[in-house]
Amino acid sequence: MIQISQLSKKYKNAEEYSVYQLDLTIGDKEIYGLLGPNGAGKTTLISMLSSLIKPTSGSFSINGLTYRKNKSELKQLIGIVPQEYALYPTLTAYENLNYLGSMYGLKGKDLKDKIRFHLQILGLEKFSHKKVETFSGGMKRRVNLIASVLHEPKVLFLDEPTVGVDVQSKNVIMEHLQNLNDQGTTIVYTSHHLNEAEKFCSKVAIIDHGRIVIHGTPQDLIARTGDAHNLEEVFLTLTGKALRDYA
Amino acid sequence: MHKLWASTYKEALLLVRDIGGMAILFIMPIVLVVTVTLIQDSTFRSINDTKIPILWVDQDGDKVAKSIYGGLEESKAFTIINKASEEEARELVFNGKYQLAIVIPPHLTSELEQKVNRNVGDLLSKFGLEENSPQDQRTEVEKKEVVLYFDPATQITFKNSIKNGIDKMIFKIETETIYKAFQSQMTDDETEEIFDTGNFISFKEVSPQMGEKEIVPNSVQHNVPAWTLFAIFFIIVPLSINMVKEKNQGTFVRLRTNPVSYLTVLGGKTLVYLSVCMIQFGLMLVIGVYFFPTIGLPALDVSNKLALLFLVALFAGLAAIGLGLLLGTLARTQEQSAPFGATLVVILAAMGGVWVPVFIMPGFMQVLSNLSPMNWGLNAFYDVFLRKVGLMGILSDITLLFLFFILTTSISIIYNERKNVV
Numbered sequence: 001m002i003q004i005s006q007l008s009k010k011y012k013n014a015e016e017y018s019v020y021q022l023d024l025t026i027g028d029k030e031i032y033g034l035l036g037p038n039g040a041g042k043t044t045l046i047s048m049l050s051s052l053i054k055p056t057s058g059s060f061s062i063n064g065l066t067y068r069k070n071k072s073e074l075k076q077l078i079g080i081v082p083q084e085y086a087l088y089p090t091l092t093a094y095e096n097l098n099y100l101g102s103m104y105g106l107k108g109k110d111l112k113d114k115i116r117f118h119l120q121i122l123g124l125e126k127f128s129h130k131k132v133e134t135f136s137g138g139m140k141r142r143v144n145l146i147a148s149v150l151h152e153p154k155v156l157f158l159d160e161p162t163v164g165v166d167v168q169s170k171n172v173i174m175e176h177l178q179n180l181n182d183q184g185t186t187i188v189y190t191s192h193h194l195n196e197a198e199k200f201c202s203k204v205a206i207i208d209h210g211r212i213v214i215h216g217t218p219q220d221l222i223a224r225t226g227d228a229h230n231l232e233e234v235f236l237t238l239t240g241k242a243l244r245d246y247a
Numbered sequence: 248m249h250k251l252w253a254s255t256y257k258e259a260l261l262l263v264r265d266i267g268g269m270a271i272l273f274i275m276p277i278v279l280v281v282t283v284t285l286i287q288d289s290t291f292r293s294i295n296d297t298k299i300p301i302l303w304v305d306q307d308g309d310k311v312a313k314s315i316y317g318g319l320e321e322s323k324a325f326t327i328i329n330k331a332s333e334e335e336a337r338e339l340v341f342n343g344k345y346q347l348a349i350v351i352p353p354h355l356t357s358e359l360e361q362k363v364n365r366n367v368g369d370l371l372s373k374f375g376l377e378e379n380s381p382q383d384q385r386t387e388v389e390k391k392e393v394v395l396y397f398d399p400a401t402q403i404t405f406k407n408s409i410k411n412g413i414d415k416m417i418f419k420i421e422t423e424t425i426y427k428a429f430q431s432q433m434t435d436d437e438t439e440e441i442f443d444t445g446n447f448i449s450f451k452e453v454s455p456q457m458g459e460k461e462i463v464p465n466s467v468q469h470n471v472p473a474w475t476l477f478a479i480f481f482i483i484v485p486l487s488i489n490m491v492k493e494k495n496q497g498t499f500v501r502l503r504t505n506p507v508s509y510l511t512v513l514g515g516k517t518l519v520y521l522s523v524c525m526i527q528f529g530l531m532l533v534i535g536v537y538f539f540p541t542i543g544l545p546a547l548d549v550s551n552k553l554a555l556l557f558l559v560a561l562f563a564g565l566a567a568i569g570l571g572l573l574l575g576t577l578a579r580t581q582e583q584s585a586p587f588g589a590t591l592v593v594i595l596a597a598m599g600g601v602w603v604p605v606f607i608m609p610g611f612m613q614v615l616s617n618l619s620p621m622n623w624g625l626n627a628f629y630d631v632f633l634r635k636v637g638l639m640g641i642l643s644d645i646t647l648l649f650l651f652f653i654l655t656t657s658i659s660i661i662y663n664e665r666k667n668v669v
Contacts, residue, residue: 089496103253107249
């Protein structure tokens, strides 16, 4: 279970908080979608939960562990699929996964078997010894995902895992995530694909200006928002149609 | 330990896959050492194959001019080209066609003899050995100048060595003339040798010995350690670029979310780049020992010193890597790390005495040079190559190099912890 309490983040020299006094509880084995326009605070929230940035105030725990007291155990407990590919382009898919798996303490046959298993499921087995720099965007996304789940994390954070990929790759990725969730992994992910989130997530929270605007099951949110027929309409009703460009 | 080996293997793969980078790491230092040694070799050779063409304008045509001419020829450093006109010689030098023109003024020999004879006559008359010559009947002998024209682009060190050389020759000629004047006043027999005009004081250079063999420094012995050290320190450029790339690719961010310490990540880089340094050093030695003699350079003498030399290279490599890790940790872009790293190495090399010996630097620069790890490395290399010391003799320098590695790596880790980690 992830428990977030009054969590805030204000970047240096920023005028406003990116995340402001956010309270949220995410239950075990949930697929939780964090949705919001550009600059809403989704990535900042995930970055704090995955130890990449320090909160300005507030706290959170994952399965009762906190970074202050249980940094190493917590890192072993979670997996993070970053927005960037975060792979070594001149290494092969296998070499990348072998190295990144080793960083979680995996080794030997166990590591090899896990790499082969995930490569096979995600349709990359025959490309395992090709350099990642030769891969398409969809293939890189799939390797990126495998690198984060080799150690079988209890909680998986994904920051827009399907951005810029073709329909087939997206389908394979979502199926694999569903399988992981079926096996007990809690999934927290951000996305701009609201149809995808509506089908995939057991619960969602819409975030805007660093605050949670609404949260619940997708069906619940649709029911609670006037004439909305789907999550996209809920989203536009609550966050408005104005462009959210920022630099 | 498994994570460290995995990191090391990954770094090795990244390096091996970058063929261009590998070529630069191993070939460029060799090119550098060979080029610089070839250029500097002439300054260390007693018999010089390369002669500098200079212009010679002799308006005296007598003994003094012939003596200076003979001295220049004897030095075997110059090809002397005679010119009749001072103006022409000056033009050619000032236009940069020649480095130097020497103009011997007219009547230099006769007037020198005239002046010396008069002084000797005056001196002897003081002792009552010669009749006084009436002072008022004597014509004044003007002072003479040997004129030197230098190309404005000529380096000061070259100028100074030429001026000192000519000055020495003139002094010798004057002394000999004085002796001759005394001799002619005191005896009519020109063959009789009253004075022993040979040098009373001479100097003898004593070099350290290795067993019965004298260690005579040559260009190779000086250049290989200096420029090898320079090449070793250049490792900070590819190393820092490697780290900045990791940041830009997002892999550094991923590693920060993994249960692995920054020390382990840096440890992998250190082991791989240290291996590169040692291979670089080994290649340099092979080039010095086997290749240099084939191109007419003296062979590098590494007999009985290999272990100590590799020890110095190891610690110099660690110091360089520490600096590279720090730069890679601080820099955000390759545009920051690459030019800064390259410039820093050049500055440290200059401070360390790679280009100009520390002892001829200004006082405050000599103090500053003590802060350059390249100075410590160079001292240790010279200690082994040229000063015949053992492990104890280089202990202080390699300890400084190791402390520098510890310091820079610690700063990297602390900076990373403070900046990045929750």
